Structure formats: structure tokens, C-alpha cells
Amino acid sequence: MEKEEHVYRTLFLSTLYLSAFTFGGGYVIVSLLQKKFVDQLHWIDQEEMLDLVAIAQSSPGAIAINGSIVIGYKLGGWKGVAAAVAGAVIPPFLIMAVISFFYQAFISNYYIKTLLAGMAAGMSAVIISAVYDMASGIVRGHDTVQIVVMMLAFIANFCFGISVIWCILAAGAVGFLQSRRESV
Template identity: 60%
Template sequence: MRQMNRKILSKIFLSTIYLSTFTFGGGYVIVTLLKKKFVDELHWIDQQEMLDLVAIAQSSPGAIAVNGAIVVGYKLAGLPGVFCAVLGAVIPPFVILTVISFCYNAFKNNHMIQAMLNGMTAGVGAVILSVVYDMGSDVVKQKDPLLLLLMAASFVAAYFYHVNVIYIILAAALAGICRTIIRKLRNEA
């Protein structure tokens, strides 16, 4: 059992350090990569669990990449999994930002660096679009009218009316709580 636990912990650490090293563009990019690694490749988590874990990570304060690593690490191996996942998620940005901060003056006016960053911006947009498609198609596949309504209303509120994301998350959470309470009351009756 101990050997298996070490194997899982090392796999969590190595996976999150790898993903964090090559994830550019913010936390939502790592969500797709976490899904590909832990759902599609390793089959440690199923699709619905991943959506639930992402929802928890999004609704918690802090960086989504670290929050995502925390919830995945905890799901897979408890507190030792959290520790390994957080270390793996935090070390690469810490090292990269430390190095970049020492070289900032050389980078800020370098046209090659600027061109590289512009290219990365386009790639990050595509990855974020992929996350939206993956998560949205999973909601659509459930054919749940409330979830579809929440998804559409959230999009309209954020995109057209510029409603703060915090209010959208709180409203969706409230809708989920109300739905759960109503279902529980119906089952008891």
C-alpha cells in the first residue's frame, strides 16, 4: 500500500509540475491540461468529477491553477496529494517569474520576445476556447434544462451586460442549492 501511495504521489507531483511548467496564459489553460492528464490519460477521475472539481476550484479564492491542483490532489491522495500537487503547481511559476524579473529590462523592449508573447496569446485563446467547448458540451449532453438555462444566462450576463463573475457564480450556486433543497423535500414527501 505504501509503495502504491508513493507512486500516486510522485505521479501527482510530476504531472502538476509538468503541466505548470508548460501552461501559459492563466489558470483556465491548466484546467484542460488537468482534464487530459487525470481524466483522459490516467483515468483517475471521471468527466463529471472533473467538472465538479473545476467548479470548486473556480469558486474558491486564489489562483485557479493552484485551486485545481489542490482539489485534484485531495481527491486522489488526501492531504499528501494536496501537498504534492501544490508544490508541483507552484514551483515552475515561482522559478520562471524569478528568472524573468531579473531579465525584465532586457525583455521589455526586445521585439523577438514581444512577437513570441503575441503568438502565445493566440495559442492561449485557442486553449481557453477548448476549455469552454469541453465544459459546455458536457453540460449540453446532460440535457438538463436548468443547467442549460444557467449556462446561457451566465454567458448573456457576463458578455452582454458585463455582470461581475462573482455575482454569476453566487447566483449559480444559489440555484444549485435551491434545486437540491427542492429535490430533497420532494423525495421526503
């Protein structure tokens, strides 16, 4: 019972901390969840984390919440989901409540505009780092099909504007065909 409470408390406090002090959206939080639960606590391995991120990305809704849901469920079942989601939701809720109260003062403040522009640059660096970490895991596995699918999905979406949904469906179809071929 003590161990379960430790897991729930760690889930709540970790997602609360990351959500409160992270700017830039869900992909930033997901990369920091990876650092916390894979690299520091060793509760999830890299392969599982990639699977959980894929599930979080393919589910409707905010990726930060979806990431908290899948990690919470993996580590603590439904109680883990409640702890992780509560931690992820409370800071943005409180921050948005304060911002909405002082909206007029924030919107016209030069320093806040400059601060947000700087945070956008930092957020880009963190997202690039997360993409690199995830992609390097695939490249290290030397699975040529996955590498080609990853590059084609990027090109299709970034260069040709093909919807991410179509890229996910195509990648899923390739994965299905590859697993069928390997099982035969």
C-alpha cells in the same frame, strides 16, 4: 505504500510539467489537468472533474493552484495537495526569478514581444476548447435548467458586465432550489 508514492509522484510530476510548459493562466492548466487525470489516467471521471473545477473557480486565489489543490486532495489527501501544489508552484517561481533578473533585456526585445503575442492567441484556443469540453458535458446530460443557467450566466457577465460572483451566487441559488424541488 508503493501505490501512494506512485500517486504523489504522478501528481507532482504532472503538475510540474503542466505548470512549466503551459502558458495562459489557470484555465489552460485546468483543462490540461483534465486531459491528464480524466482522459489519460482515468483517476477522476468527467463529472467529478467538473465539480472540482467549480470548487477551484469559486475559491479565492489563482485557479491553477486551486485546481492543483482540489485534484491533489481528491487523489491523495493532504500529501497529495502538497505534491500537486509544489509541482504547480516551482516552475512559475523559477521563471519569474529569471525574468525579474533579466527584465530590462526582455521588455525591449522584439522577438519576445512577438512570441508572447503568439502565445496569447494559442492560449485563447485552449481556453475555448476547455469551455467547449465542459459545456458539452452539461449539454449531453440534457438538463435544461443547467443549460439555461449556463447561457444566462454567460450573457449576464459578458454582455452586461455583471460580476462573476453574482452569477455564481445566482447559479448556486437555482441549483439549491432545483435540488430541493427534486427531493420533494
